[in-house]
Amino acid sequence: MAQEASTTSIVTFLTRLGDDQLVLGHRLSEWCGHAPTLEEDLALANMGLDLIGQARALYTWAGELEGEGRGEDDFAHLRREVDYQNLLLVERPNGDFAHTILKQFYFTAFMTPFWQETSNSSDEALAAIAAKAVKESTYHLRHSAEWVIRLGDGTAESANRMKRAVDDLHPYTDEMFQSDALTKQLAEAGVAPEPATIKDQWQATVTEIFDAANLAIPEIAWPQLGGRQGEHTEDMGHLLAELQFMQRAYPGLQW
Amino acid sequence: MYSQGLIGADGTTDEDEAFLERFQTRIDAEQKIEPNDAMPEGYRRTLIRQISQHAHSEIVGMLPEGNWISRAPTLRRKAALLAKVQDEGGHGLYLYAAAETLGISREEMTEQLLTGAAKYSSIFNYPTPTWADIGAIGWLVDGAAIMNQIPLCRCSFGPYARAMIRICKEESFHQRQGYEIMLTLCRGTPEQKQLAQDSLDRWWWPSLMMFGPHDSDSTHSDQSMAWKIKRFSNDELRQKFIDSTVPQADFLGIKMPDPDLKWNEKRGSYDHGPIDWDEFWRVVKGGGKCSKDRICDRQKAWDDGAWVREAALAYADKVRARQATAAPTPVAAE
Amino acid sequence: MTEARTPLWEVFIRPRNGLSHKHVGSVHAADATMALQAARDVYTRRGEGLSVWVVPSAEITASDPADKDALFEPTASKIYRHPTFYEVPDEVENM
Numbered sequence: 001m002a003q004e005a006s007t008t009s010i011v012t013f014l015t016r017l018g019d020d021q022l023v024l025g026h027r028l029s030e031w032c033g034h035a036p037t038l039e040e041d042l043a044l045a046n047m048g049l050d051l052i053g054q055a056r057a058l059y060t061w062a063g064e065l066e067g068e069g070r071g072e073d074d075f076a077h078l079r080r081e082v083d084y085q086n087l088l089l090v091e092r093p094n095g096d097f098a099h100t101i102l103k104q105f106y107f108t109a110f111m112t113p114f115w116q117e118t119s120n121s122s123d124e125a126l127a128a129i130a131a132k133a134v135k136e137s138t139y140h141l142r143h144s145a146e147w148v149i150r151l152g153d154g155t156a157e158s159a160n161r162m163k164r165a166v167d168d169l170h171p172y173t174d175e176m177f178q179s180d181a182l183t184k185q186l187a188e189a190g191v192a193p194e195p196a197t198i199k200d201q202w203q204a205t206v207t208e209i210f211d212a213a214n215l216a217i218p219e220i221a222w223p224q225l226g227g228r229q230g231e232h233t234e235d236m237g238h239l240l241a242e243l244q245f246m247q248r249a250y251p252g253l254q255w
Numbered sequence: 256m257y258s259q260g261l262i263g264a265d266g267t268t269d270e271d272e273a274f275l276e277r278f279q280t281r282i283d284a285e286q287k288i289e290p291n292d293a294m295p296e297g298y299r300r301t302l303i304r305q306i307s308q309h310a311h312s313e314i315v316g317m318l319p320e321g322n323w324i325s326r327a328p329t330l331r332r333k334a335a336l337l338a339k340v341q342d343e344g345g346h347g348l349y350l351y352a353a354a355e356t357l358g359i360s361r362e363e364m365t366e367q368l369l370t371g372a373a374k375y376s377s378i379f380n381y382p383t384p385t386w387a388d389i390g391a392i393g394w395l396v397d398g399a400a401i402m403n404q405i406p407l408c409r410c411s412f413g414p415y416a417r418a419m420i421r422i423c424k425e426e427s428f429h430q431r432q433g434y435e436i437m438l439t440l441c442r443g444t445p446e447q448k449q450l451a452q453d454s455l456d457r458w459w460w461p462s463l464m465m466f467g468p469h470d471s472d473s474t475h476s477d478q479s480m481a482w483k484i485k486r487f488s489n490d491e492l493r494q495k496f497i498d499s500t501v502p503q504a505d506f507l508g509i510k511m512p513d514p515d516l517k518w519n520e521k522r523g524s525y526d527h528g529p530i531d532w533d534e535f536w537r538v539v540k541g542g543g544k545c546s547k548d549r550i551c552d553r554q555k556a557w558d559d560g561a562w563v564r565e566a567a568l569a570y571a572d573k574v575r576a577r578q579a580t581a582a583p584t585p586v587a588a589e
Numbered sequence: 590m591t592e593a594r595t596p597l598w599e600v601f602i603r604p605r606n607g608l609s610h611k612h613v614g615s616v617h618a619a620d621a622t623m624a625l626q627a628a629r630d631v632y633t634r635r636g637e638g639l640s641v642w643v644v645p646s647a648e649i650t651a652s653d654p655a656d657k658d659a660l661f662e663p664t665a666s667k668i669y670r671h672p673t674f675y676e677v678p679d680e681v682e683n684m
Contacts, residue, residue: 022330026325029324029325029333029337030324030325032317032321032324032337032340032341032344033314033317033318033321033340033344033552033556034552034555034556034559035556035560036556036559036560036561036563036564037560037563037564037595037617038314038344038347038348038351038617039348039616039617039618039623039627039630039631040560040563041317041341041344042341042344042345042348042627042630042631043626043627043630045337045338045340045341045344046341046630046634048337049334049337049338049341052330052333052334052337053334055330056330056331056334059330072330073329073330076330077328077329096559097559097560097563142626143626146622146623146626149570150566150567150570150619150623151563151566153570153573154565154566154567154569154570155562155565155566155569157562157565157566158562158563158565158566158569161562242325242326243325243326245326246326246327246328246386247328250328250446250447253443253444253447254439254442254443255328255329255332255386255436255439255440291651345631348614348616348631349614352614352615352616353614355597355615360594360597361595361597361617362594362595418614421613421614564595564619565593567595567618567619567620567623568593568595568619570619570620571619571620574620
């Protein structure tokens with residue numbers, strides 16, 4: 001019989017998910033005005049807007065469930081670094097276009113099936129958020145996969161850059177599939193699937209696209225973990241310094 | 256809009272009088288000129304310059320506002336600003352597309368921008384040191400742009416007019432967003448209101464300069480007007496802008512930095528102080544705080560993106576080659 | 590700058606069923622798949638249920654406006670095809 005997940009657990013989970021979308025959306029928005037083509041400026045901004053929109057919905061619902069008066073901006077702008085639980089993958093700096101688009105591919109190859117499953121969540125609000133997000137994520141996956149192929153199988157330079165991006169980012173992908181007491185509780189309550197159950201599908205997607213892109217899937221010697229526990233890379237501090245600047249410099253005001 | 260003050264029409268032409276008269280008759284009858292229509296060389300050249308410089312302005316305009324996306328104070332503001340800057344990229348794209356119908360490529364136009372052969376509206380050579388500037392830009396700079404964009408929807412060249420109609424439809428939230436930011440600041444703490452006032456102090460005169468030199472100093476405007484590429488004079492639009500914006504500032508409770516700004520009952524318009532045209536030309540010629548930075552940023556985006564564009568083309572070539580050498584399907588044996 | 594040119598594609602959109610595709614502008618892309626995505630990203634901003642066509646600009650054949658008379662003259666001379674030929678009383682609306 002399905003156990004009910006505690007409110008605290010669901011709120012923590014929603015925050016974690018919101019952090020993933022916000023941090024990646026923030027990173028994507030850094031490209032605006034600097035992309036390789038105008039068309040790509042618009043595409044990256046579209047993806048950024050989708051992710052920021054998802055973050056807002058998740059934080060808002062988390063705040064309502066929690067019932068302590070916190071809104072989306074309290075979650076986004078007023079927590080200490082150790083309280084953000086996003087994947088390390090999404091806080092990695094943009095790097096070159098190969099890094100950015102590979103990161104997008106890795107993440108959305110996970111999020112698309114994840115959102116698909118979560119559309120059946122026992123938490124109705126989360127199910128609705130997921131139903132909208134899966135459409136957006138499907139498009140992000142298609143767009144980023146097409147680029148991975150073109151860059152992997154383009155010129156010698158683009159192939160080299162993609163290989164470097166794979167070497168740099170692949171060690172961060174394991175964290176997406178980590179289970180803990182929280183994910184176990186939520187899976188039993190039918191709120192969200194265990195991330196580990198997504199791994200096979202993710203692996204299949206990556207294999208298919210990497211084959212077409214002439215890219216090899218590396219072994220991960222040392223998986224990079226810790227984001228879910230609030231133990232971030234050095235880049236997170238700088239990201240938050242920018243993200244939180246106005247709210248910290250001018251506390252408690254309306255904008 | 257960003258084309259308003261930039262250039263006048265190029266009237267030099269090889270065509271004969273009869274041709275020019277026939278063309279002018281079409282213009283006078285408010286007929287639209289489409290890309291394959293016969294047109295004076297001067298008309299074509301003028302349009303290429305005007306449309307491409309308008310496009311460059313939209314693209315460069317992404318940078319001063321883009322400066323605040325990562326530091327927007329709330330998620331709502333962040334999303335709205337990202338959407339606005341994305342819109343500007345889109346507007347640039349529509350305009351490049353319109354210019355390309357006249358026989359110039361996007362790559363050529365980009366080169367003209369980066370070498371300085373083509374100009375962009377020098378308003379974007381000013382910095383955005385505070386969040387309030389995002390409000391001021393939406394309110395004043397977009398406000399000024401809208402003044403010109405609406406008449407351009409009736410410009411004689413079809414693709415440009417249609418691009419402008421599309422742009423105007425999307426523009427509606429830009430100015431409102433900026434004004435709402437200013438309103439929130441002016442209703443906030445004294446410190447926030449001071450941010451808004453400081454921003455108005457820095458952006459007011461440059462916004463007036465966006466409309467270009469006084470009509471008396473504006474060369475070649477006549478031909479542009481005759482060909483219906485330009486629909487109103489610089490001073491006409493500038494006055495219209497001042498008259499609608501001053502009451503908006505009054506509502507906010509902040510003041511334009513012009514002691515000579517005064518309602519003139521007889522004219523039914525606001526009188527204003529002298530514009531510092533030395534400042535205008537200094538910035539146009541490259542002396543603005545961000546003049547060099549803007550071009551550097553666009554050059555870097557172009558250079559950094561070269562390998563990406565090349566890879567996409569290389570992949571497309573490979574796919575075509577593979578399809579060409581693919582074995583044909585065998586015909587079934589009798 | 591001697592960079593090779595990314596091809597130009599013309600974009601046609603049908604906003605909903607029952608209407609025909611309308612030319613909305615152009616995009617640059619190296620191939621058809623990316624052209625279609627670019628068209629969606631630029632001209633529909635994630636609308637659903639749209640039909641988007643992209644055509645390489647170089648593949649479009651256009652009539653020469655100077656030939657207008659020759660191409661269109663036959664129909665222009667048959668004035669009874671124009672509704673203004675028939676006089677409809679003012680009281681009859683919507684015609």
